[in-house]
Amino acid sequence: MSQNCPKISxxxxxxxxxxxxxxxxxxxxxxxxxxxALLGPNGAGKTTLIKILAGIIPPDKGKVLIDxxxxxxxxxxxxxxxxxxxxxxxxxxxLNLEENLLIHGLIYKMPFxxxxxxxxxxxxxxDLWERRKHRVKNLSGGMKxxxxxxxxxxxxxxxxxxxxxxxxxxxxIRRRLWELIKKxxxxxATILLTTHYMEEAEQLADRVAFIHKGKLTVIDTPSNLIxxxxxxxxxxxxxxxxxxxxxxxxxxxxxxxxxxxxxxxxVTLRRITxxxxxxxxxxxxx
Amino acid sequence: MKGFLGVYxxxxxxxxxxAFKFILSLSVSPLxxxxxxxxxxxKHLTIKGIPYLQFLxxxxxxxxxxxxxxxxxxxxxxxxxxxxxxxxxxxxxxxEVEYLLGEVATGITRAFTATAIILILAYLSGVxxxxxxxxxxxxxxxxxxxxxxxVISAMLIKSHADQTLITNFIITPMMFLSGTFFPVENLPxxxxxxxxxxxxxxxxxxxxxxxxxxxxxxxxxxxxxxLCLIIFLLGLKAVKYGRD
Ligand SMILES: Nc1ncnc2c1ncn2[C@@H]1O[C@H](COP(=O)(O)OP(=O)(O)OP(=O)(O)O)[C@@H](O)[C@H]1O
Ligand SMILES: [Mg+2]
Numbered sequence: 133m134s135q136n137c138p139k140i141s142x143x144x145x146x147x148x149x150x151x152x153x154x155x156x157x158x159x160x161x162x163x164x165x166x167x168x169a170l171l172g173p174n175g176a177g178k179t180t181l182i183k184i185l186a187g188i189i190p191p192d193k194g195k196v197l198i199d200x201x202x203x204x205x206x207x208x209x210x211x212x213x214x215x216x217x218x219x220x221x222x223x224x225x226x227l228n229l230e231e232n233l234l235i236h237g238l239i240y241k242m243p244f245x246x247x248x249x250x251x252x253x254x255x256x257x258x259d260l261w262e263r264r265k266h267r268v269k270n271l272s273g274g275m276k277x278x279x280x281x282x283x284x285x286x287x288x289x290x291x292x293x294x295x296x297x298x299x300x301x302x303x304x305i306r307r308r309l310w311e312l313i314k315k316x317x318x319x320x321a322t323i324l325l326t327t328h329y330m331e332e333a334e335q336l337a338d339r340v341a342f343i344h345k346g347k348l349t350v351i352d353t354p355s356n357l358i359x360x361x362x363x364x365x366x367x368x369x370x371x372x373x374x375x376x377x378x379x380x381x382x383x384x385x386x387x388x389x390x391x392x393x394x395x396x397x398x399v400t401l402r403r404i405t406x407x408x409x410x411x412x413x414x415x416x417x418x
Numbered sequence: 419m420k421g422f423l424g425v426y427x428x429x430x431x432x433x434x435x436x437a438f439k440f441i442l443s444l445s446v447s448p449l450x451x452x453x454x455x456x457x458x459x460x461k462h463l464t465i466k467g468i469p470y471l472q473f474l475x476x477x478x479x480x481x482x483x484x485x486x487x488x489x490x491x492x493x494x495x496x497x498x499x500x501x502x503x504x505x506x507x508x509x510x511x512x513x514e515v516e517y518l519l520g521e522v523a524t525g526i527t528r529a530f531t532a533t534a535i536i537l538i539l540a541y542l543s544g545v546x547x548x549x550x551x552x553x554x555x556x557x558x559x560x561x562x563x564x565x566x567x568x569v570i571s572a573m574l575i576k577s578h579a580d581q582t583l584i585t586n587f588i589i590t591p592m593m594f595l596s597g598t599f600f601p602v603e604n605l606p607x608x609x610x611x612x613x614x615x616x617x618x619x620x621x622x623x624x625x626x627x628x629x630x631x632x633x634x635x636x637x638x639x640x641x642x643x644x645l646c647l648i649i650f651l652l653g654l655k656a657v658k659y660g661r662d
Pocket of ligand 1: 149150152153154172173174175176177178179180181219
């Protein structure tokens with residue numbers, strides 16, 4: 133296994149449901165140990181891509197290589213390398229936490245003594261060990277999301293696919309999950325994460341890609357993407373809408389700000405975020 | 419075979435959590451049949467010289483074990499359409515054989531629990547059927563067949579409502595017509611021809627023979643085993659289809 137080949141390569145993947153083209157010849161690769169975020173609006177094709185990489189649905193066309201080897205040729209071997217955190221919570225609500233994890237361990241063919249050890253390890257990791265005998269249906273939303281992550285880590289996968297892992301959580305719990313995800317990456321896992329939250333991608337990702345209507349637009353580091361627009365932005369609020377202007381330096385932005393405020397227009401100055409980049413690309417695609 | 423254990427254990431945990439309700443619900447309908455048909459309606463009735471209750475018990479066991487085996491589809495449908503936990507099996511490196519066997523083992527577990535309950539009720543009402551290897555082998559083949567059918571139906575249907583249709587139009591009629599409550603010979607000729615060849619009819623006939631102290635013909639075991647093999651292979655195809 134060569135160390136410099138990408139961990140995951142996606143080559144010209146296409147998928148059509150009935151008449152909806154969910155993915156249109158997508159290609160990109162993720163480096164070993166990288167945290168790669170996929171950003172896109174509702175219906176962009178994020179979950180479809182995750183499901184293909186998890187081996188849940190086959191693509192119509194294209195290839196996926198893991199460590200340079202064909203994923204679909206030896207799918208059950210590669211499935212052991214992959215942990216999946218799905219967008220919809222699919223735990224067994226009537227079973228307790230340990231039972232959920234035990235079943236996962238069995239269907240991933242883990243040795244019995246390893247299963248026992250891992251249950252403790254992953255539950256401690258996500259801070260749910262105390263709750264191990266509780267039924268899953270009695271957990272809060274944030275706990276369920278954490279348990280999903282614990283379950284995906286049970287069989288110690290080298291790849292983790294996270295489909296909107298923090299959706300619907302309060303900011304505090306979201307931050308705790310970010311810490312967990314970062315820790316998992318530091319232990320050596322390669323992570324693909326989808327999200328609607330720009331801040332999440334900006335905080336976590338080494339690189340981000342925008343996906344829109346089944347196509348990938350740009351792929352780069354968050355800071356490079358932000359730099360394409362500049363560093364500072366001013367928002368100008370007119371009667372009809374908000375206009376945003378981007379600047380390379382703070383001085384230039386402040387100069388412009390002064391001009392507008394003299395005209396009694398409401399203007400504010402701020403740093404450029406990934407959200408600005410997102411809207412620029414998504415809008416130009418519309 | 420760990421995958422098999424995972425699938426089976428999941429179902430066992432679910433059963434364990436409502437063991438009391440499960441056993442209660444397994445007892446109610448046989449009890450009603452025994453009371454209504456066996457003791458109420460059939461008190462002074464004999465069929466071919468056999469007291470009706472003795473005639474009824476093997477039929478009741480055949481019909482109930484079929485129902486219990488087939489009803490594993492309910493849990494599968496819930497995990498497919500409602501809890502989405504079926505996706506876990508799609509992600510996992512388990513084979514179709516392991517999945518199918520895990521579910522079939524669940525059906526068999528349910529069916530043998532039901533058998534035990536009916537036998538207890540039978541003893542309480544004074545009926546002592548002969549129980550030997552053939553008796554259990556017939557129940558096993560019966561449940562194996564209908565558990566596979568349950569998995570197949572759960573894999574092929576697109577919504578939960580379709581499932582009710584299958585149960586109402588196929589399983590319930592079989593429960594009533596396959597010689598469970600009265601001899602198939604009593605049916606109108608065209609129906610008789612059709613029903614004679616159903617697997618449940620064969621099981622009911624043989625189980626009754628065994629329970630009354632008779633012998634089965636080896637050919638029947640051969641036919642039933644072949645049917646089980648065929649439906650098992652179809653089941654594997656269905657699971658593959660259901661996963662994609
Ligand atoms: N099983 C399916 N059958 C038909 N169409 C589907 C199916 N799954 C997805 N689609 C369609 O494919 C497109 C992409 O869906 P997908 O779920 O991948 O989007 P997404 O980016 O994950 O959206 P969200 O952010 O809302 O989760 C959508 O138009 C969706 O309606
Ligand atoms: Mg999605």
